[in-house]
Amino acid sequence: MTPRAKIISARILQAIPVVIGVVVITFLLTRSLPGDPAVYFAGDAADAESIQEVRQALGLDKPLPQQFFIYVADLVKGDWGNSLSTGQPVLSDLARRLPASLELTLLALFLSCLIAIPLGVLAAVKPGSWRDHLCRVVVTAGVSLPTFFTGILLIYIFYYVLDIAPSPLGRLGFLYIEPDPVTGFYLIDTALTQDWETFMGAAKQLILPACTMAIFTLAPIARMTRAAMLQALSSDFIRTARAAGLSQRKVLIGYALRNALLPVVTTLGMVFSFALGANVLVEKVFAWPGIGSYAVDALVASDYAAVQGFVLAMALLFVALNLIIDLLYAVIDPRIGFEAS
C-alpha cells in the first residue's frame, strides 16, 4: 500500500469512533428531552395505568444501558422507529426527504461557487479596484438579506410579475409524475430514464429556491477565495512563475488558485453544514418537502422518534462530509499525508 493510501484508510478508520460517539449522544440527547414520550404515545385519555403499560411496551422502564443496546440493535436492523405525525417509519421518511434537501443544497452551493469563486479571484487580482468593491457589495447584500425575504422577492418577481417561474409548491408541478426513486435526486433520476420533460419541470421548480440559498452562501465563499488568493498571489512561487514569463492565466488559475483552494474547500464544508440547517426557511417558503421542515414539524409535535432519526441522520451526514473534505485535501495538496505521519 502506498503511504497515501495508508493515510486515507487510516482516516476512514478514524470515522468509526466518531459514529459510535454520535449514536451514544443521540440516544442520551433524546432521553434528556423534556416531556415523557410514554404520555404522548398513550394519548389524551390515558390514565396512569395505561401510561405505565405504554412505557413497558416501549421498553422505557428498563435501565438505561439496556435501553441503549435495544436502540442500537434496532438501528442496525434498520428500525429507526415510527413517526407519530406521519405514521410512517422514520427511515423511509428520511430516505424520501433527505435527497430533496441535498439536491437543493448541492445545487445552491454549485451556483454559489460558480459566482463566488470568480468574484473572489477578480477581487484579489486588484485589491481596492472597482471589482473588489463590487465583490464586497454583492456578498454583503447577499448575506444581509434573510433567505425568507430573498425567496419571497424572487417569487414575486419571477412568478408573480414576470410569470416565467412555476408556482413555488414543492419539487414538481402537479402535471408531472414523480420519477422512480433511484438516487432520490429528481434531476438525476429523470436524466437516468431520459425523461427530459420531467427533468425540465424539476429544474424549473428547483431554480428559485436554489438561487435563494446561493445568494445567502455567496459571502463566506467569495471572502475566503479573496483572502486565500491574496495570500497565494503574494507568495514567492508566484513571483518565480511571473519571472519565468508564464501567462497571467496560468499564474492565476494553475498556480495561485490551486494553492488557494485548500481554505476554500474548508469553507465549503462549513457552508454546506450551515446551509443544510438554514434550509428550513427556504423549504417553508417554497413548500419544499425537505428534511429541515420535517425536523421542525417533528420537534413542534414532540415526535420523539422522528427527531432522534433526524439528529442521527444529520450527524452521520456531517461525519461523511468531513471525511470527504479530508480526502479532498489529500487530492489537492500532496504534502498532506506526509505531515500527518
Place this chain on the structure above:
Amino acid sequence: MLTIKDLHVQFDTRHGVVDAVRGVNLHLDRGETLGIVGESGSGKSVTAFSLLRILDSGGRITGGHIDYRGIDLSQVDNASMNDIRGREISMIFQNPRAALNPIRKVGHQIEDVLRHHAQATRYDARAKAVAALEEVQIKDAASRYHAYPFELSGGMCQRVVIALALACKPQLLIADEPTTGLDVTTQKTVMDLIQALAQDRNMGVVLITHDLGLAGTYCDQLVVMKDGEIVEQGAPQKLTKNAVHDYTRRLLAATPHRGKQLHELVVDGVEKPIPPAGDILLSVNAVTKTYAGKAGPVQALQGVSFDIQRGGCLGLVGESGSGKSTLSSIIARLQDATSGDVQFNGASLFNAPASKYAKDTRRSEIQMVFQDATDSLNPRQTAAQSIAEPLRHLTTMNRLERNDRVEQLAEDVGLPLALLSRLPHQLSGGQKARVGIARALAVQPKLLILDEPTAALDVSIQALILNLLADLRHRLNLTYLFVSHDLSVVQMLCDTVVVMRLGQVEEMGPTEQVLSQPQSDYTRQLLQAMPTPLFA
C-alpha cells in the same frame, strides 16, 4: 548587453511615496558577472525586480531607461515582456523552497516554462525537463522529475529553481541572494554551478547579495548600493583596496573572514579581554536522541560528549540536520535526551524531566538567545515587557524593581531607553536582537546558549552584535555555547570548536588548532567553503 540609465523606482505605501531606487546606472556585458552588494533596504532587489518588471503592487518605475539589446524594458508592453521573461532574462530567488509551487511536481513546473515559451511540445516536454534537471547536476533526474518541492533539500530546490530559470537558455540571469539560507558547503556548490553554467553559455549574470565575500569571489564587477543609490563601483580587487566611500569601508570591515579579529569588524573597535578559563561548567556525556520517524527511528544525536569551561565560549558548528539545534535544546532543557547525561555546575541536569523544568530553581541559570529575533519576540509585547517576562516568572521582583532591572539590562546591551516602549515591528533587526539578548540576560544566567543569533542580520549589524556579545562575556563573566553554521564567525568569538555532522562529533579542539590543522575531511570541506580573505 544590458545598460541601465538613471533608473528611479517609487513605492506607494501607507506612509506616502518612498523612493526605493534613486538614479541607478549599470552596465553589463555578455559573459560578465556583475555583483550588486548592499544591506536590506538598499534597493538592490528592487533594481533587479524592475528589470523584469515584477515589482510588488504599489511599486513603479518613475524614470530612466533599461536597455536590453536595443529594447527599452521600461517601455515595452506586457505581452512582449512576458516573452522576454524566462526566455531572454531569467531570475533565481532566495529561499528556493518557497520559490517553487508547493503542490506541483518540479518536472511539471519546468515543463510549464518550456511549453509557454514554445521550447517544447507536449511530446518532448518531459524529456527536455529531465535534461534541464540533468544540466544542474541533479542525480537521478528522471525520478526527481516526479518530486514535490517539500521532498527535496534546500540545495536541491535551488538547483531546480536554476534549472527552471535556465530551461529556455536565457542570455541574462539575475540571481537574487541565491544562497542565503543554504549551508556553507551547499552555498559553494550552488555558486560554482551558476558560474560554470554562465561560462558555458556565455551568459550575463547579475548577482545580488549582502555578502561582500561571496560577491568578491564570483563577480567581475561590483556595485555597492545604499539607500537606493550606487555609492561605489569597480572590480572587486580594486574596490576592496581603494574603497573611497565610508559605507563601503564599513561593509568591508564588517565582512568576516579567516584570521580576522572580532574588533576589526567595526570601525575603531577595541579588543575585548577574554575572561580567564575556570573549572568545567557544563559537561555533555554521551548524549543520544532518537526520534520516531516515518521510515523507522531517526538518530538525531549519537553519543555526543564535550565540556565547556567556566567563562569559555564553545562554538558548535554544523550544517542543517547535524543535530546542533537538537543538542542545544536538550541542554536548555526544552526536551529530553534518549540517553546520556549533562552535568551543569557539578550536578546532573537530567534529574528533572524537561516538561517540569520550567519550575526548576535552576531554570534561570541556562538561558537561550534564539535565531530569528523577529519570530522569537511576542509581537504584542513592548521591548520592556519582553525583557521583563523572565523576571516575572522566575524572580520575586515587584514592578518597580523589574523596571529598574529592565533599564539596566537595556543599558548593558546598548538599547536606547526610549525604544523600550516600542513593539517589535517598530524596531530594526539589530535592535530586536539586542532585546532578545537582554531578555536572556535578565535572570542572570551562568550559561548562555546562542542559537545562530546573527544569521538573519546584515553584516554590519552582525559585527556590532558579535562585539556586544564579546563585551558582555567579559563584563558579566558569562559562558557561551555558540551554535552556528558559519566558521568565519565562530573563529572570531569562540576559543573551542566542536564540529558536528549527522549527530556525531566530527572533530573538536581549540579553535586555532582545528582551523589550521583540521583532522577530518568534513572540517576541511567547511574551511574551503569559507570566503577567502580577498581584502586585507
